[in-house]
Amino acid sequence: MKRKLRQFGDWLERRWVQPAFAGWLCLGLSLFYLGSAANTMSGWLYAISGAALALLGIAAILPPRSLRRLSLERHPIDPVSSGESLTVMLEVHNPQRRPKLLLQLHDEIPPRLGTPPQRVIESLPGGETLRWIYQHPAAQRGIYHWDQVTLRTAAPLGLFWCRRSRQVPGKAIVYPQVLPLQRCPLIDGIGQEENPVFSAYERQVQPASEGLTRALRPYRFGDPMRMIHWRTSARYGELRVRELEVFQSGLDAVIALDTAAHWDAEDFEQGAIAAASLYFYATQIQLNVRLWTAKTGLVKGHRVVLETLAGASFGESETADPIGDRPTLWLTPNAATLENLTASSRWILWARSVPPGLSAGGLAINPDKDLQRQLQSLLK
Template sequence: MNRKLTSNHGFFSSLTQWWRNRLPIPSYGGWVLLGIALSFFGAATNTMAGWLYVLSGTSLALAGLNIVIASQTVKKLTIKRLPIEPISAGDELLLELAVTNPSKSSKNFIEIVDPLPFVSSKAVHSSIESLYPQETKKITYYAQVDRRGIYHWSGLDIKSAAPIGLFYARKRRNLEARAIVYPQIIPLKSSPLIDNLGREQTQQQQSERLYHNATEGVTKALRQYRFGDPPRLIHWRSSARFGELQVRELETITGGEQIIICLDNNQSWEQELFERAVIAAASLYFYCSRQQLDVKLWTAKTNTIKGNHVVLEALAAIQPRQGDQDLEIPSEPLVWLSNNPHTLKSLPQGSRWMLFLGENNDLSREQNVSSSGLIYQSSNSLENILQKPLKL
């Protein structure tokens, strides 16, 4: 019995969708007008009164006029979706449509319905009262998006009840849309995971900072002063000896420091913990970028990538359980983000790690568990944990 009801419900739903996409649907006023027209026609048939035929025909003519004009309105309009700029999770997504009337007559009472795929947003209804011939109007609206991801959708409906609102015509337009929602980025002031990554990396970082903070730099050679050279580069002792201005050429120190942030998405994750791990990966990556470090991101699906937009798009699309079981992680010291404590044994020497554990996990029995990494649990603030000093 239940199967028959479900089957009938699906049939009627499909029939209703087919009808709406091809034929106008009467509004409440349309149903009333059709009822009056049929009543007049029935009365005229019984009484053979001509004026009843006139009233019935006039009512049906109004209904037919509304059907034709509404159908032509939704068919002749052209609509274009403008490019969607990426945002971060928690922000509002700006959506823009350009609606054009290419015909020689005005189009009135237009409604556009955009069924958004976001969980926190419902379908957006936008209205245009009138659109003159050859006129283009831009429709702008916003959608709140709370979760990262790459969203695709194509359906968009144009509806009209012109000219008197008795019948609604609807036409589905397939306009491809793609919205990229980046993960949130925490503006870290410090990061012990990065600052203590490998002895060689730390020494190189300190030497590079000393170099950039030095007022004299490392002198490679002396040459004659040329117009435009900074006065601070003038070597006054040599200038006095040679009788002309001498300028120091500073040696350029190229830092070979490379930091790889690895997100272990080859495991099964609790969804909320995985979202926190993605935020941590993005925050650590941009912390390194602000420190002018050579930073890369590694995941089981993308392998090693770099570049702000490339990394953000990869983190927007990333999901758990992507990649092969037998993965080779980079051999140099890295920052490892995972929910599996057993993966720590295979990390290169000098690596740092951060574990994202559920409430039921307990690592208190592990030895030296806090010596080279951090542990995140849902009861703690991710921002505070990422800036927590390591017990080295």
């Protein structure tokens, strides 16, 4: 019963007006005086009830009028990584001459983002614009769409509440977290078996002939130690790292997230984090790497990859073209799919129990242990 009354009150507030507590009290007293006047035929009781009912009528008309002609505009929302805060900016403009008093704003964000934020505006003078900027934590990866901002007021008498929604589309992209990997044997060794250019590089990385080293640059955090040119570093007094032509022209690798499989929800979040972290590590060491999912196929580019992983979900229908014979790092919870990998590929498996007899060259993830440390560990 209470739920139905609440729904009816909400319907009244959105369609017309809903009496506040003071409004119900005033309405009850008006009816009481009207009934007493009918029984006693007292003119002063009729005057009191009539004045109270007129006041209620005016109080019911003014709140909807107060919300008219207010215009709202939303600024684009910059993407963030999970665990960071979204910065949302809304502008409320009052084109009329009269000020708008005592307004409540509710930004109707998706439930997955949390409780809708609200702002109280005491006064918005005529012809002016109010800018509302708020920070909202984004704990979960995803692409979020919403299109409503709710305006609510009981001004000027506080007897009736009125609520109206405005279409103000919003889109927020929350990227998966990118772990700062200092090394990753899975990526460092991918494609060595079937890539003669890469194997030649491994044999000549110490002497560094002219045909392999494209340029030297200052050391950046996360660069592998084997890429440091020690003689040049000693000459300049700072670490210098080789940029190698072989990575850009020789090795074409794929990081594939098995989104067609049925994952545990927490494991899939780890899989998205691992895919993003491995992609950025591979580009950092100048591998020609791309991301593959069952829905989007092969994609490339930091922003495109992050947006793809932000919108990825498990159980997708496999509509993309197959990967082919490229060296692949396969991320999956399904051990049966590992049998189809090429000899130059690697795998990462999320499973509560690892089946015996798995091929070498992969890594079984324990969800209870630190993911970053496991990605930097040696192959199984």
